[in-house]
Amino acid sequence: MTSSSPITIMKMKLNHCSPSPPYTTAAARRLLPPLIGHHQIQLRSSLGPTLHNSPSFSARAIIARSASSSSSFVITAAMASEASVKVIDGKKVAKDIRDEINAEISRMKDSIGVVPGLAVILVGERKDSATYVRNKKKACETVGIKSYEVCLPENSTEEEVLKYISDFNDDPMVHGILVQLPLPSHMDEQKILNAVCIEKDVDGFHPLNIGRLAMRGRETSFVPCTPKGCIELLHRYNVEIKGKRAVVIGRSNIVGMPAALLLQREDATVSIVHSRTRNPEEITRQADIIISAVGQPNMVRGSWIKPGAVIIDVGINPVEDATNPRGYRLVGDVCYEEACKVASAITPVPGGVGPMTIAMLLSNTLLSAKRIHNFK
Ligand SMILES: NC(=O)C1=CN([C@@H]2O[C@H](COP(=O)(O)OP(=O)(O)OC[C@H]3O[C@@H](n4cnc5c(N)ncnc54)[C@H](OP(=O)(O)O)[C@@H]3O)[C@@H](O)[C@H]2O)C=CC1
Numbered sequence: 001m002t003s004s005s006p007i008t009i010m011k012m013k014l015n016h017c018s019p020s021p022p023y024t025t026a027a028a029r030r031l032l033p034p035l036i037g038h039h040q041i042q043l044r045s046s047l048g049p050t051l052h053n054s055p056s057f058s059a060r061a062i063i064a065r066s067a068s069s070s071s072s073f074v075i076t077a078a079m080a081s082e083a084s085v086k087v088i089d090g091k092k093v094a095k096d097i098r099d100e101i102n103a104e105i106s107r108m109k110d111s112i113g114v115v116p117g118l119a120v121i122l123v124g125e126r127k128d129s130a131t132y133v134r135n136k137k138k139a140c141e142t143v144g145i146k147s148y149e150v151c152l153p154e155n156s157t158e159e160e161v162l163k164y165i166s167d168f169n170d171d172p173m174v175h176g177i178l179v180q181l182p183l184p185s186h187m188d189e190q191k192i193l194n195a196v197c198i199e200k201d202v203d204g205f206h207p208l209n210i211g212r213l214a215m216r217g218r219e220t221s222f223v224p225c226t227p228k229g230c231i232e233l234l235h236r237y238n239v240e241i242k243g244k245r246a247v248v249i250g251r252s253n254i255v256g257m258p259a260a261l262l263l264q265r266e267d268a269t270v271s272i273v274h275s276r277t278r279n280p281e282e283i284t285r286q287a288d289i290i291i292s293a294v295g296q297p298n299m300v301r302g303s304w305i306k307p308g309a310v311i312i313d314v315g316i317n318p319v320e321d322a323t324n325p326r327g328y329r330l331v332g333d334v335c336y337e338e339a340c341k342v343a344s345a346i347t348p349v350p351g352g353v354g355p356m357t358i359a360m361l362l363s364n365t366l367l368s369a370k371r372i373h374n375f376k
């Protein structure tokens with residue numbers, strides 16, 4: 001988790017990524033109409049042999065050359081087009097999920113009279129954290145989850161936070177507890193996250209819940225919301241994960257590491273790129289699926305992407321923008337303009353993974369209430 005606020009990390013003035021490598025535009029110009037229907041994404045480059053052998057596809061196949069290697073990938077024309085890139089609409093999917101949750105909550109309320117409750121603990125005055133908490137509260141209201149909020153000053157003690165957690169652990173109206181991160185630096189994050197009882201750990205940050213995720217044959221308890229949202233997007237857009245090469249950039253406890261575990265559970269072959277990785281570009285270029293959770297604006301350039309890859313951009317990076325009333329705008333870790341010319345599908349920032357994180361939090365809270373009350 002980055003510890004600085006969006007305002008303080010606005011060092012870079014980036015209006016767009018710098019010019020893309022020539023191979024992308026050249027390939028993109030000679031394009032045929034899209035082959036991919038709504039919510040239907042095929043990973044392109046891995047389709048090579050199939051496309052060669054298939055008469056219906058061969059006429060539409062073109063060869064695109066990777067930027068820095070001489071190996072060529074067979075891709076469909078549609079797949080190399082900026083116009084044909086599928087924008088994975090996290091905002092829309094999150095809305096659909098909220099509607100589903102809303103219906104389930106009404107069913108539960110009508111049948112056993114239980115309303116799920118989510119407690120959120122916010123310590124300190126970070127603007128971005130306050131915004132996230134406000135958004136979570138709003139989202140709870142839209143689906144019928146009762147939210148309980150505690151806002152503590154920056155100089156609160158660990159004991160005060162632990163006392164609130166303990167009270168929420170014992171409160172039968174509360175089914176989920178979330179401690180907004182990052183916590184002030186004088187607090188022991190591990191100690192605080194460990195205090196949330198695992199039955200109410202809707203963030204999925206308790207070591208026991210992470211442990212279950214990591215072990216084969218174990219059922220998961222609560223899956224961390226952001227990685228769960230990434231996988232849900234891949235599922236809802238029919239992206240095949242099994243047998244594919246995936247690269248996760250970033251290995252944080254809350255995003256990168258659990259995202260890699262989840263992809264592996266889905267039978268992808270997973271590589272993890274982090275700040276000490278040599279040749280991140282080369283490794284990333286092998287991936288059919290890229291999940292990037294780094295916190296570096298526009299780090300992943302077009303040349304890092306295998307033609308046809310599917311990109312899930314978790315990064316949320318504020319960059320200075322005088323034309324925006326807020327003075328800044330949000331961009332991802334992936335250079336969107338370049339990526340659109342190479343990838344088959346991509347999540348935008350904003351409007352991609354962010355809304356899904358909140359939807360998954362609501363989903364985990366409903367799941368918790370159902371488990372606690374044994375409601376099927
Ligand atoms: N959309 C959403 O819902 C959410 C978005 N986010 C966003 O996702 C991003 C990542 O968040 P989070 O995981 O909490 O961040 P962290 O700072 O905890 O982790 C960043 C990870 O990126 C790696 N990294 C840093 N620099 C590089 C580099 N140059 N090359 C390769 N890897 C690098 C780090 O490596 P190392 O381990 O070696 O230090 C680390 O593993 C942020 O932009 C954050 O705002 C976060 C949560 C939810």
Ligand SMILES: Nc1nc(=O)c2c([nH]1)NC[C@@H]1CN(c3ccc(C(=O)N[C@@H](CCC(=O)O)C(=O)O)cc3)C=[N+]21
Pocket residue numbers: 131132135178179180181182203225226316330349350351352353354355357358
């Ligand atoms: N205990 C804990 N759990 C978290 O899940 C958690 C956390 N702490 N600390 C901070 C990060 C970050 N995070 C986001 C959630 C939603 C958006 C989101 O909805 N973003 C909008 C944009 C919002 C805007 O415009 O400001 C979007 O991407 O479309 C972003 C980031 C959850 N986190």
